Amino acid sequence: MAEPFKNLINPATARHAALHLRRHWRGFDAPRFEALVSEGLDALEFKARALRWADALQATLPDDFDRACGLIEAALAPPLAIDADGEPVGLQGALHPEGIAGWALWGTGEWVARQGQAQPERALQCLHAITQRFTGEFAIRPFIHQQPEAVWPVLQRWTRDPSAHVRRLASEGSRPRLPWGLRLQALVIDPSPTLPLLRALQDDPSAYVRRSVANHLNDIAKDHPGLVAEWVREHRARAGAQREALLRHASRGLIKAGHAPTLAAWGLSQGLQGEATLAIAPARVAVGGAVALQATLRSNARAPQTLVVDYAVHHVKANGASAPKVFKGWKLELAPGEVRALQKSHSLREVTTRRLYPGRHAVDLLVNGVAVASAAFELTA
Known part of the structure; x- marks a missing residue:
């Protein structure tokens, strides 16, 4: 130690x-x-x-x-x-x-x-x-x-x-x-x-x-x-x-x-021109485990897009309500017509600044600050 x-x-x-x-x-x-x-x-x-x-x-x-x-x-x-x-x-x-x-x-x-x-x-x-x-x-x-x-x-x-x-x-x-x-x-x-x-x-x-x-x-x-x-x-x-x-x-x-x-100010005011999906696995996970986030972005624009892709986890609180916390994801250039797959593991271990409570946790995929896709997982004790 x-x-x-x-x-x-x-x-x-x-x-x-x-x-x-x-x-x-x-x-x-x-x-x-x-x-x-x-x-x-x-x-x-x-x-x-x-x-x-x-x-x-x-x-x-x-x-x-x-x-x-x-x-x-x-x-x-x-x-x-x-x-x-x-x-x-x-x-x-x-x-x-x-x-x-x-x-x-x-x-x-x-x-x-x-x-x-x-x-x-x-x-x-x-x-x-x-x-x-x-x-x-x-x-x-x-x-x-x-x-x-x-x-x-x-x-x-x-x-x-x-x-x-x-x-x-x-x-x-x-x-x-x-x-x-x-x-x-x-x-x-x-x-x-x-x-x-x-x-x-x-x-x-x-x-x-x-x-x-x-x-x-x-x-x-x-x-x-x-x-x-x-x-x-x-x-x-x-x-x-x-x-x-x-x-x-x-x-x-x-x-x-x-x-x-x-x-x-950063030239990121325009949202995603295209489609997005978000999948989370497993659908049920215990505190201390992790989930895999799998996002797909599909461009239908005629020009490249500069995108900041983050995600917000709506953590369940002690009283049963939920509050979002944004986690850093990716900064990328999406070419015209490109389909981009993104993957990230999200830890569900408790830390000194965050206590985790069981319940349904929604996750929003954010592109240039705008939610473009959502999914959820169930957190168990």
């Missing part, structure tokens, strides 16, 4: 960090820090461990925030490298011999967010250093929430920073709905403050940065689909391959949902 992810924050991590902090301040109480981090750690989940780490720093670092930030910055490992494709080269949880890096810095960033609200400029300077060894995306969000007027000019400046880690933070840290992070409800309502950042970063030379921009736009699409559809329409003009890939990733949720303006 794989080691639980939460164990990346452990007593050895605390001992390693304490060693490097003490190297730069002989007064640092390393035994106390290690004890505060380690007590009852086995019972804590990942984020709780990071918060425990922040508690331990609060109890052992100097009261003077500027001095404490200087100590942390001095104890950091060199910045993580970026490879030729613009991707970070990390330690994968290993302890860096030259200083603190990796998951130990999640809790360190939480300490900065707690203690630095009275000195946001100094706090952001510390996060600028931390994000080059881990990420500051969680720690910067309380500053955006509480002091946006102090943060936005800094983020705009960071879009031109030499470090890809810092440029990524400008996008990732300001996402409205960052997983594991504080939801920035003001940006959920009105994402316009982040749009200049995304515009500056969408052609960044680093794939690491561009992927963050795509995920940021996908966040916005959940609340403002029309804005993202218009963004795609505007920014596809004269787009190179990298921007095209970013925009497609950014609009993936809207394409799956059949959002008409987004489909139109």
Whole structure:
């Protein structure tokens, strides 16, 4: 069995960090820090461990925030490298011999967010250093929430920073709905403050940065689909391959949902010109099994058709009602008169985000967001 992810924050991590902090301040109480981090750690989940780490720093670092930030910055490992494709080269949880890096810095960033609200400029300077060894995306969000007027000019400046880690933070840290992070409800309502950042970063030379921009736009699409559809329409003009890939990733949720303006922006507004069938086997299957989907598309058009083919499974809920979930299928070019057979296995194993209940499950075949054929299977306990 794989080691639980939460164990990346452990007593050895605390001992390693304490060693490097003490190297730069002989007064640092390393035994106390290690004890505060380690007590009852086995019972804590990942984020709780990071918060425990922040508690331990609060109890052992100097009261003077500027001095404490200087100590942390001095104890950091060199910045993580970026490879030729613009991707970070990390330690994968290993302890860096030259200083603190990796998951130990999640809790360190939480300490900065707690203690630095009275000195946001100094706090952001510390996060600028931390994000080059881990990420500051969680720690910067309380500053955006509480002091946006102090943060936005800094983020705009960071879009031109030499470090890809810092440029990524400008996008990732300001996402409205960052997983594991504080939801920035003001940006959920009105994402316009982040749009200049995304515009500056969408052609960044680093794939690491561009992927963050795509995920940021996908966040916005959940609340403002029309804005993202218009963004795609505007920014596809004269787009190179990298921007095209970013925009497609950014609009993936809207394409799956059949959002008409987004489909139109991608030239997919026209439905299938032809016929479609869908068959499912077996007709009866137990939770934990799988069904085979067999679709056939037949073109009666005189020109090629660019098609995005997905499928929606109407999952039965605990109360007997059903709710559709769209799964990614195929993107294809259907030639005039062509008959294309498509096959896919659909797993019915339960996952942490989806509980399966017995009952009749309808399945819709979606072509460019429009249901063109349906079938069903019976799921048993």
